[in-house]
Amino acid sequence: MLRPILFIFVLFFFKYTYGQNEIYELRVYEMEFFKPANILHDYFEKALIPALNREGVNNVGAFEESGETLPKKIYLLISYQNMQAHQDVTDALKNDTQFKLDAQTYWETPSEKTPFKRIESIFIRSVSGFPNLDKPADDSEFFELRIYESHNEDALRRKVKMFNDSEFAIFNDVGLNTVFFGENISGNQMPCLTYLLAFKNKEEHEKAWSKFGPHPEWQRIVKLEEYKNAMNDISRIFLKPLTYSQL
Known part of the structure; x- marks a missing residue:
């Protein structure tokens, strides 16, 4: 009698611990003109990211757009084992005494000195062909964030299948180094998928993409x-990592 119960427990544990896809939260901070961003960078580097790390959330990415785009934006990428983990970590931070202390200066900043106008929070669920975030090489300094929109949910399903069945293998062949890939579950461009690529520099980026179009497998599936x-x-969107980014 004990063995069947143990078997059921193992199946339950596997399903809910390893069988679920990761959840990524992509926060986009739209910055205000002429307001120094130091207070926000200090909050990320000295308060939020260390607190997330204490809760087992590692490899937090922090980026700004490459080039002189306006309004300026800062991107924060946070990965969770699943949606329940996101809720658990959010609750834990509310009771983290060290986090409260470290974040105090940021929280007490008056509205007229807050360096951003708004925060957009986008949630993305990883797919079977790329279920886990893959930390890029340490010398990666040039990132490309891509968003593919579809006209309806079935079209998006087919595009995700295209990646799962073939495109991830092509990416590996040509040097398109994927950091994360997923199907959006919230945001203003739905239905869509989002992924992030990492490169040493712009030259490596251009070289890899130049190999993608002529690849024989791409030429087969695109037809x-x-x-x-x-x-x-x-x-x-082209991004560059901030000094405290863990990606």
Whole structure:
């Protein structure tokens, strides 16, 4: 009698510990003009990221856009084992005495000195073909964030399948180093998927993409009826890591 119960427990543990896809929270801080961002950087580096690390949330990415785009934006990428882990960590930070102490200066900043206008919080669920965040090489200094929009949910399903079945392998072949990949579950560009690529520099980025189009497997799958009209828009944002980024 004990053995069947133990077996059921193992299956339950595997499903809810390892069988779930990761959840990524991508926070986008839209900065105010002419307001120094030091207070926000200090909050990330000395309060929020250390507190997340204490809760087992590692490899927190912090980026700014490459180039002189306006308004300036800061991107924070936080990965969780699952959605329940996100809720647990959020609750834990509310009771973290050290975090409260470290974040005090940021929290007490008056509204007229707050360096950002708003925060957009986007949640993304990883897919079976790329279930876990992959920390890039330490010398990665050039990142590309890509968002693929589809005209409906089934079109997005087909595009995700295209990646799961073939495109991830092509990416590996040509040097498109994926950091995370997932299907958005919230945000203002739904339905869509989002992924992040890492490179040593812009030259490595251009070299890798130049190999993608002519790749024989891409040439095969792009002609398949199953994948026609699977997406209708692409957004791409070039990023560079901030000094305290863990990616």
